[in-house]
Amino acid sequence: MNTGVKITVFAAALAATFGTAYGVGAGVGPVGAPAEPAHGGRHAAQAPAGSAGHGGHDQAAAQGPAAGGLQVSEGGYTLSLDTPQVAAGQGELRFSVKDAQGRKVTAYKTEHGKELHFIVASRDLTVYRHLHPVRAGDGTWSAPVDLPAPGAYKAFADFAPAAGGAKNVTLGADLSVPGAYAPNPMPPAARTADVDGYQVALGGTLEPGKAGELKLTVSKDGKPVTDLEPYLGAYGHLVALRAGDLAYLHVHPNEGGPGPDVSFTATAPSAGTYRLFLDFQHQGTVRTAAFTVTAGGGAEPVAEPAASPAAGAAVEESGEHSH
Structure with missing residues (x-):
C-alpha cells in the first residue's frame, strides 16, 4: 500500500462556530471593507520523501499541529494584500509576502513547479479559485481573478521562503467584494x-x-x-x-x-x-x-x-x- 500524505490540521481557537455552513453570518447586507483577519495556528501536511505534501510541524495541543491559513502573520512572515477589496467580475489581485523587517520577499523555494500557491475561496465555500500569480522583481505578486458576486472571501498563500531553511508557511487574509450579499447554503453532502x-x-x-x-x-x-x-x-x-x-x-x-x-x-x-x-x-x-x-x-x-x-x-x- 502506498504511503499517504497525512492531513493534520487543528485550530487552537475557532474564529466562528465550527460546523456552520459559512463563517460570516446568515443575514443579508452590504459588504464593504474586509473583516479583521482570523487567528489560529499553522497547517501541517506531512509526507515522506518522494511524495508531494507540504510541511510545517509546530505542535499545538495534544491533537497535533495547528491549522493553516488562520493567521495573516506567522513565523516572521506576513501576507499583505494590496487589493483587499475588488469589484465583482474580472479583476486583478496584487499582494506581497513581507519578512519581519517589512521587506518584500523575493526568493522562494520552488515546490510543485511554483514558488507560491495562491487560493481564494468564498466564506460560504461555494466559490473556489486556484490561481498562479506572477511575481515582479520587487516581490509584488499579481494574478487575474473572476469573483462572481459580492461577498466575503479569503485568500491563502502557501509557500516556502528560500531564506534560513524555512519550512512551508500558509498565511490567510480576508478579501471582500462590496455589494449586497446573502451567503449561499452549504452544498449538500454527495459522493x-x-x-x-x-x-x-x-x-x-x-x-x-x-x-x-x-x-x-x-x-x-x-x-x-x-x-x-x-x-x-x-x-x-x-x-x-x-x-x-x-x-x-x-x-x-x-x-x-x-x-x-x-x-x-x-x-x-x-x-x-x-x-x-x-x-x-x-x-x-x-x-x-x-x-x-x-x-x-x-x-x-x-x-x-x-x-x-x-x-x-x-x-x-x-x-x-x-x-
Whole structure:
C-alpha cells in the first residue's frame, strides 16, 4: 500500500462556530471593507520523501499541529494584500509576502513547479479559485481573478521562503467584494460531482483523529479516465477547507496514476463539516470537483447531487486556474 500524505490540521481557537455552513453570518447586507483577519495556528501536511505534501510541524495541543491559513502573520512572515477589496467580475489581485523587517520577499523555494500557491475561496465555500500569480522583481505578486458576486472571501498563500531553511508557511487574509450579499447554503453532502462532462466519485470516509483513505475516481461518459495528465507535478491536488473558520490544508496524492483513481490518506483534526476541492487535468484543461463531507457524528449518507444551484456550485469552482 502506498504511503499517504497525512492531513493534520487543528485550530487552537475557532474564529466562528465550527460546523456552520459559512463563517460570516446568515443575514443579508452590504459588504464593504474586509473583516479583521482570523487567528489560529499553522497547517501541517506531512509526507515522506518522494511524495508531494507540504510541511510545517509546530505542535499545538495534544491533537497535533495547528491549522493553516488562520493567521495573516506567522513565523516572521506576513501576507499583505494590496487589493483587499475588488469589484465583482474580472479583476486583478496584487499582494506581497513581507519578512519581519517589512521587506518584500523575493526568493522562494520552488515546490510543485511554483514558488507560491495562491487560493481564494468564498466564506460560504461555494466559490473556489486556484490561481498562479506572477511575481515582479520587487516581490509584488499579481494574478487575474473572476469573483462572481459580492461577498466575503479569503485568500491563502502557501509557500516556502528560500531564506534560513524555512519550512512551508500558509498565511490567510480576508478579501471582500462590496455589494449586497446573502451567503449561499452549504452544498449538500454527495459522493459524486459532475464537472464539464466528467464524473468524479468520492470513496472512503473522513474521521476525526483516525487516518483513512479518500479515493477519488474520474470518469467521462461512463468510462474511466486512465490518462490523467500531470498538473504541477501530480495527477491530482487536494485542498480542504473546514467550515466555520476556513482552516486550510493542501496535499497531493499517494503514488499512482495516471488514473482513474487519485487517493489520499487523510485524518480530520476534529468533527465537523469540510469542503474538499480536487484539481485534475485532462486533455490540457484543469478542472475542479468539489465535495461536502462530514467528519464524525455517525455515518455520512451517500446522496446524488441535487438539481439545484448549490449542487451545481462545482461548475463555478472549476473555472479559474489562472497562470
